[in-house]
Amino acid sequence: MSKQELEVLGQDAVCCPGLSAAPLDEDQAADLAKIFKALGDPVRLRLMSMIASRGQGGEVCVCELTPAFDLSQPTISHHLKLLRQAGLVDCERRGTWVYYWVQPGVLDKLGAFLTTARPGGAAA
Amino acid sequence: MSKQELEVLGQDAVCCPGLSAAPLDEDQAADLAKIFKALGDPVRLRLMSMIASRGQGGEVCVCELTPAFDLSQPTISHHLKLLRQAGLVDCERRGTWVYYWVQPGVLDKLGAFLTTARPGGAAA
DNA sequence: GGCCTGTATTGACGTTCATTGATGCAAGCT
DNA sequence: AGCTTGCATCAATGAACGTCAATACAGGCC
Numbered sequence: 001m002s003k004q005e006l007e008v009l010g011q012d013a014v015c016c017p018g019l020s021a022a023p024l025d026e027d028q029a030a031d032l033a034k035i036f037k038a039l040g041d042p043v044r045l046r047l048m049s050m051i052a053s054r055g056q057g058g059e060v061c062v063c064e065l066t067p068a069f070d071l072s073q074p075t076i077s078h079h080l081k082l083l084r085q086a087g088l089v090d091c092e093r094r095g096t097w098v099y100y101w102v103q104p105g106v107l108d109k110l111g112a113f114l115t116t117a118r119p120g121g122a123a124a
Numbered sequence: 125m126s127k128q129e130l131e132v133l134g135q136d137a138v139c140c141p142g143l144s145a146a147p148l149d150e151d152q153a154a155d156l157a158k159i160f161k162a163l164g165d166p167v168r169l170r171l172m173s174m175i176a177s178r179g180q181g182g183e184v185c186v187c188e189l190t191p192a193f194d195l196s197q198p199t200i201s202h203h204l205k206l207l208r209q210a211g212l213v214d215c216e217r218r219g220t221w222v223y224y225w226v227q228p229g230v231l232d233k234l235g236a237f238l239t240t241a242r243p244g245g246a247a248a
Numbered sequence: 249g250g251c252c253t254g255t256a257t258t259g260a261c262g263t264t265c266a267t268t269g270a271t272g273c274a275a276g277c278t
Numbered sequence: 279a280g281c282t283t284g285c286a287t288c289a290a291t292g293a294a295c296g297t298c299a300a301t302a303c304a305g306g307c308c
Contacts, residue, residue: 007132008127017229019169019172019173019176020173020176020177020179020226020231021171022167022173022176022177023170023174023177023192024170024173026166026170027168027171029166029167029170029173030166032169033163033164033166033168033169034164036160036161036163036164036166037160037161037164037165038162039160039164040158040161040162040163040164041157041161041265041266042150042153042154042156042157043266044151044157045143045153045156045157045160045217046147046148046150048143049143049144049146049147049148049153050147052143052144053144053145053146053147055144055241057167061283061284062285063284063285064136066284066285068147069215071266071267071268072267072268072269073285073286074267074268074269074270074285074286074287074288075266075267075268076285077285077286077287078266078267078286078287079266080285080286081286081287087292093274093284093285094274095274095275095276096275096276096283096284096285097275097284097285098285098286100269106282107144107238107239108238109141110235110237110238111234111235111236111237111239112233112235112239114231114232114234114235114238115231115232115235115236115239117179133269144265149272165295165296167296179254185254186254186255187254187255190255195296195297195298196297196298196299197254197255197256197299198255198256198257198258198297198298198299198300199296199298200255201255201257202256202257202296202297203258203296204255204256205256217304217305219254219304219305219306220253220255220304220305220306221254221255221305222254222255222256249308250307250308251306251307251308252286252306252307252308253304253305253306253307254303254304254305254306255302255303255304255305256301256302256303256304257300257301257302257303258299258300258301258302259298259300259301260297260298260299260300261297261298261301262291262294262295262297263294263295263296263297264294264295264296265292265293265294265295266291266292266293266294267291267292267293268289268290269288269289269292270287270288270289271286271287271288271289272285272286272287273282273284273285273286273287273288273297274283274284274285274286275282275283275284276281276282276283276284277280277281277282277283277286278279278280278281278282
């Protein structure tokens with residue numbers, strides 16, 4: 001069910017000594033921007049939060065997500081697809097229902113990317 | 125020079141036990157989405173990285189940022205404005221030049237927001 | 249004063265995005 | 279088989295976004 005997903009933050013990743021470590025080159029910036037863009041929408045952020053709240057290994061059925069919004073079902077499905085394509089979540093169909101979970105480690109890696117200080121030390 | 129800026133992540137903040145702590149309500153999600161949206165563009169991400177690379181207390185002159193891109197000066201100015209409005213950076217004019225720096229603490233708070241595990245523990 | 253440099257703002261244009269109703273597909277049930 | 283439910287995809291529309299040229303503003307220098 002998963003499609004082509006980004007893998008910028010993985011072990012095998014292209015990227016990421018940290019935002020503050022050194023100026024990003026264009027490719028790194030483009031890949032990472034897709035992830036942040038995926039989080040840059042209130043609906044997707046809430047979806048992400050609802051899924052992540054289940055903790056590691058936790059799953060949420062789409063049927064629990066959709067009614068939490070005043071939006072049509074296709075819209076929610078669309079947002080979930082974007083989160084998937086950003087590599088933030090993954091999903092699996094089990095019988096009638098589809099379950100989503102947070103891709104393990106992504107949030108930690110993203111957080112570390114923002115937090116990690118540059119090697120040098122203080123100011124220039 | 126600064127205008128109205130977001131303050132969702134501050135001490136006085138509305139928000140943020142963490143993305144995974146509990147489902148975000150609409151207001152929290154809307155405020156945080158603006159911040160992620162600001163980072164969700166390759167140009168702004170590179171700008172952010174260039175500024176942040178100067179370390180805490182470090183500053184960058186716009187005249188150093190603009191030539192790093194194949195974009196017009198107004199476009200860079202526009203992106204810097206969005207970063208400012210998201211509360212990620214601030215700036216000051218000194219003589220002819222304008223200097224930008226990262227709003228202290230924002231990156232750490234954002235990172236913590238993503239990383240912080242929920243109080244409960246593991247899965248549901 | 250006038251001129252020049254650096255930066256922000258404005259207005260316009262093309263592209264991308266969020267949203268919807270309609271439709272399609274998968275799986276369970278009778 | 280047919281019906282029903284849950285979710286994804288498609289096609290269309292309006293809004294938001296990124297970009298630029300032109301312009302305006304601020305400060306230094308003559």
